[in-house]
Amino acid sequence: MSVELRILRFDPEHDQKPHEERYTVEAGPMERVLDLLHKVKYEQDGTLTFRRSCAHGVCGSDAMLINGRNRLACKIRVDQLGGKKITVAPLPGLPVMKDLVVDMDAFFAKFRSVQPYLQNEGMAPERERRQSAGDRARFDDTTKCILCASCTSSCPSFWAQPDYVGPAAIVNAHRFIFDSRDDAAEERLEILADRDGVWRCRTIFNCTDACPRGIHITQAILEVSSAIVGRRA
Amino acid sequence: MADVTLHKFDAVVIGSGLAGLRAALELSRKYETAVITKVFPTRSHSGAAQGGIAAALANLDDDCWEYHMFDSVKGSDYLGDQDAIEILTREAPDCVYDLEHLGVPFSRTEKGQIAQRMFGGHTLNYGEKAALRACYSADYTGHVLLHTLYEQTIKHNTRFYSEFQALALIIENDVCKGCVAWDIRNGGLHVFHSRVLVMGTGGYGRAFKITSNAHANTGDGLGLVMRHGLPLQDMEFVQFHPTGLWKSGILVTEGARGEGGYLKNKDGERFMQRYTPTLMELAPRDMVSRSMQSEINEGRGFPGGEFGDYIHLDITHLGKEKILEALPQIHDLAFNFAGVDCFKEPIPIQPTAHYAMGGVPTNLLTQVTRDAASTVVPGLYAAGETACVSVHGANRLGTNSLVDLLVFGRRAGRQMALDIRGQDMPVVPEDTMDPVRGEIEAIRGRAKGERKEALRTELADVMMDDAGVYRDAVGLERARTKVAELRERYANVSVDDKGTVFNTDLLEARELGYLLDCAQTMVAACINRKESRGAHSREDYPDRDDVNFLTHSLATRGADGAVELAYKPVTITKFQPKPRVY
Numbered sequence: 089m090s091v092e093l094r095i096l097r098f099d100p101e102h103d104q105k106p107h108e109e110r111y112t113v114e115a116g117p118m119e120r121v122l123d124l125l126h127k128v129k130y131e132q133d134g135t136l137t138f139r140r141s142c143a144h145g146v147c148g149s150d151a152m153l154i155n156g157r158n159r160l161a162c163k164i165r166v167d168q169l170g171g172k173k174i175t176v177a178p179l180p181g182l183p184v185m186k187d188l189v190v191d192m193d194a195f196f197a198k199f200r201s202v203q204p205y206l207q208n209e210g211m212a213p214e215r216e217r218r219q220s221a222g223d224r225a226r227f228d229d230t231t232k233c234i235l236c237a238s239c240t241s242s243c244p245s246f247w248a249q250p251d252y253v254g255p256a257a258i259v260n261a262h263r264f265i266f267d268s269r270d271d272a273a274e275e276r277l278e279i280l281a282d283r284d285g286v287w288r289c290r291t292i293f294n295c296t297d298a299c300p301r302g303i304h305i306t307q308a309i310l311e312v313s314s315a316i317v318g319r320r321a
Numbered sequence: 322m323a324d325v326t327l328h329k330f331d332a333v334v335i336g337s338g339l340a341g342l343r344a345a346l347e348l349s350r351k352y353e354t355a356v357i358t359k360v361f362p363t364r365s366h367s368g369a370a371q372g373g374i375a376a377a378l379a380n381l382d383d384d385c386w387e388y389h390m391f392d393s394v395k396g397s398d399y400l401g402d403q404d405a406i407e408i409l410t411r412e413a414p415d416c417v418y419d420l421e422h423l424g425v426p427f428s429r430t431e432k433g434q435i436a437q438r439m440f441g442g443h444t445l446n447y448g449e450k451a452a453l454r455a456c457y458s459a460d461y462t463g464h465v466l467l468h469t470l471y472e473q474t475i476k477h478n479t480r481f482y483s484e485f486q487a488l489a490l491i492i493e494n495d496v497c498k499g500c501v502a503w504d505i506r507n508g509g510l511h512v513f514h515s516r517v518l519v520m521g522t523g524g525y526g527r528a529f530k531i532t533s534n535a536h537a538n539t540g541d542g543l544g545l546v547m548r549h550g551l552p553l554q555d556m557e558f559v560q561f562h563p564t565g566l567w568k569s570g571i572l573v574t575e576g577a578r579g580e581g582g583y584l585k586n587k588d589g590e591r592f593m594q595r596y597t598p599t600l601m602e603l604a605p606r607d608m609v610s611r612s613m614q615s616e617i618n619e620g621r622g623f624p625g626g627e628f629g630d631y632i633h634l635d636i637t638h639l640g641k642e643k644i645l646e647a648l649p650q651i652h653d654l655a656f657n658f659a660g661v662d663c664f665k666e667p668i669p670i671q672p673t674a675h676y677a678m679g680g681v682p683t684n685l686l687t688q689v690t691r692d693a694a695s696t697v698v699p700g701l702y703a704a705g706e707t708a709c710v711s712v713h714g715a716n717r718l719g720t721n722s723l724v725d726l727l728v729f730g731r732r733a734g735r736q737m738a739l740d741i742r743g744q745d746m747p748v749v750p751e752d753t754m755d756p757v758r759g760e761i762e763a764i765r766g767r768a769k770g771e772r773k774e775a776l777r778t779e780l781a782d783v784m785m786d787d788a789g790v791y792r793d794a795v796g797l798e799r800a801r802t803k804v805a806e807l808r809e810r811y812a813n814v815s816v817d818d819k820g821t822v823f824n825t826d827l828l829e830a831r832e833l834g835y836l837l838d839c840a841q842t843m844v845a846a847c848i849n850r851k852e853s854r855g856a857h858s859r860e861d862y863p864d865r866d867d868v869n870f871l872t873h874s875l876a877t878r879g880a881d882g883a884v885e886l887a888y889k890p891v892t893i894t895k896f897q898p899k900p901r902v903y
Binding site: 187270 | 360361363364368378418422428432434458461468469475569571657660772816818823
């Protein structure tokens with residue numbers, strides 16, 4: 089069938105502001121939006137610019153706003169989008185560099201700010217550290233994050249207050265705070281107890297809805313908030 | 322050089338997959354280290370690895386590194402260098418413990434140890450029965466390894482140049498002195514001076530129509546090396562993974578068979594019983610792919626039209642609970658990309674171009690070598706899929722790639738840290754950039770030419786059809802002629818995007834050039850190897866020929882543009898070649 093793509097485009101070398109362009113492509117129901125973007129780029133207009141790499145939902149390169157929701161272009165299928173018109177725009181709340189490519193430096197800086205790496209100054213054993221299957225399961229959900237920014241850039245609290253550390257950084261803090269092998273939970277909780285930390289979350293659930301990995305993000309944020317409260321009690 | 326930015330680093334790493342990051346982590350502990358990567362580090366394709374990382378930890382059985390070594394030698398169809406395979410398998414357990422200490426969230430056994438599962442070709446007691454050797458984290462092992470190593474490089478202040486594409490190595494008087502790169506974000510050119518430089522740039526699966534590889538896997542590192550007149554080793558060996566999702570080629574982990582999945586033809590028969598009765602579906606990948614292709618060629622596949630016929634991977638009998646616990650991502654992939662509910666229905670699959678066994682030749686210290694005498698190129702190192710050390714020989718076993726990346730990535734970092742001490746910071750002449758700048762501007766400046774997409778599609782088609790699972794002289798000659806034609810047409814390629822900001826049109830044109838380099842070399846090596854060994858299966862030469870071809874190929878492109886082949890001996894220590902039966 090014939091699908092009309094309406095793509096928000098911006099070329100910083102020529103445009104003052106973003107504008108919509110329309111392209112018609114032939115697409116089957118099982119094709120992904122990324123396939124359609126490739127058709128435009130390869131058959132109609134090579135200047136259309138977007139990031140992508142693995143093309144099956146694990147590298148996190150091609151998050152964008154599709155029919156008003158943040159999704160990975162390589163995962164969402166034409167049949168899941170219903171109609172014959174599909175709108176595509178860059179992730180909201182992040183500076184646009186060109187077309188669908190956003191500047192993610194500030195996003196990654198927030199990720200780094202929560203010390204997202206295992207900290208354990210104890211002597212490592214000769215073999216593996218033991219960890220029960222239950223302790224491993226405690227943070228399983230938050231190990232799945234692919235840093236695509238779908239969550240943070242869908243968060244109204246982040247739109248209103250760009251200094252908010254955002255759901256993705258909290259998810260990655262959660263992954264270590266609840267890892268029985270890590271010793272730096274206190275420091276991370278201190279960082280997230282800040283004015284721009286977890287308290288900016290208004291439990292709107294946009295992040296959870298947007299996550300292409302199905303991570304229960306709002307729940308993770310609430311678990312971190314509870315840990316902060318518990319620590320103070 | 323007004324518009325050029327100069328950098329000086331003790332060590333430069335090109336590529337941010339597992340090999341590159343592991344080397345960078347080792348180097349960053351002591352030296353100023355830069356990582357140049359065309360994608361943000363966690364986007365690297367190592368992250369797509371699913372099933373596991375091989376190491377004889379013996380957490381669930383009586384495994385030992387000698388069994389792992391034997392399996393890898395036999396799996397390689399005796400083309401792997403046994404001194405390298407011994408290092409791989411002996412260092413594997415320590416490497417996995419090291420990863421656990423760095424924070425990798427492995428799945429756990431009931432006792433809280435690292436969980437291990439079965440994988441193809443991995444056995445106990447020299448082939449007796451399947452071994453539990455693959456350490457894993459559900460079915461996203463590569464993802465957690467990649468993220469953990471990236472996290473650790475943050476901790477150690479590694480300097481990243483993300484979304485930079487390396488354009489050329491700087492090699493003068495046979496010494497590597499750094500590289501030239503291009504900032505994709507703004508088009509700026511950069512010269513990196515280095516005392517030591519390692520390539521960890523992955524493979525070139527995108528040269529094939531059906532591939533599990535990311536769009537970024539375009540053989541850039543191999544192209545960079547061969548453009549300096551250096552050889553590529555064993556390029557005829559490309560692994561076709563048996564279980565690619567039909568049409569898209571997306572990987573369905575071998576762990577699906579490790580957990581007990583079946584392969585069935587259109588008659589519902591578990592046909593592997595006719596090919597490898599002992600290991601059945603858990604035979605090495607080259608054999609399973611060939612068996613599947615034979616079933617398809619003999620009319621027992623499911624009809625698939627223009628994307629080729631397919632086979633069924635059936636995991637329905639494992640049950641929903643087991644699938645969700647051990648293979649959650651597979652359920653998701655089968656549903657999203659094939660429209661199949663794998664709790665209830667079999668998954669349509671076909672062989673998919675997956676992994677290059679060949680690559681940049683190195684010695685055991687990861688130093689790049691330039692000839693059959695293994696003369697070292699000072700300052701230049703390679704590790705991972707880009708490199709050919711050779712631990713995989715003619716066919717890699719599943720889960721041996723992750724362990725290769727980490728064992729040899731770590732060895733690269735350690736060796737480079739030793740070698741840095743004897744190397745002065747090189748002085749690079751000012752006109753280093755000029756040839757590269759000329760190449761880039763020629764493509765960008767060409768007002769009218771051929772669209773690159775046609776070339777890429779024609780390349781992917783011919784490589785799939787004529788340099789795929791089965792090969793013969795007629796098909797390979799057709800591929801050679803086609804690739805030569807495409808290389809000529811490439812000189813007239815133009816791009817729509819003439820800008821400087823995030824010009825992915827230009828980036829992809831550059832990548833196509835590397836794919837053509839890889840394809841040309843691979844086809845030439847295939848034509849010359851008149852035998853069947855591992856992943857290289859010639860219908861016109863169906864047998865392995867140890868008299869003439871128990872030898873590594875070295876392919877070099879001469880000044881006239883033609884590929885010349887030389888050969889160097891295989892290192893055999895513990896295990897003499899035998900017929901490969903499973």
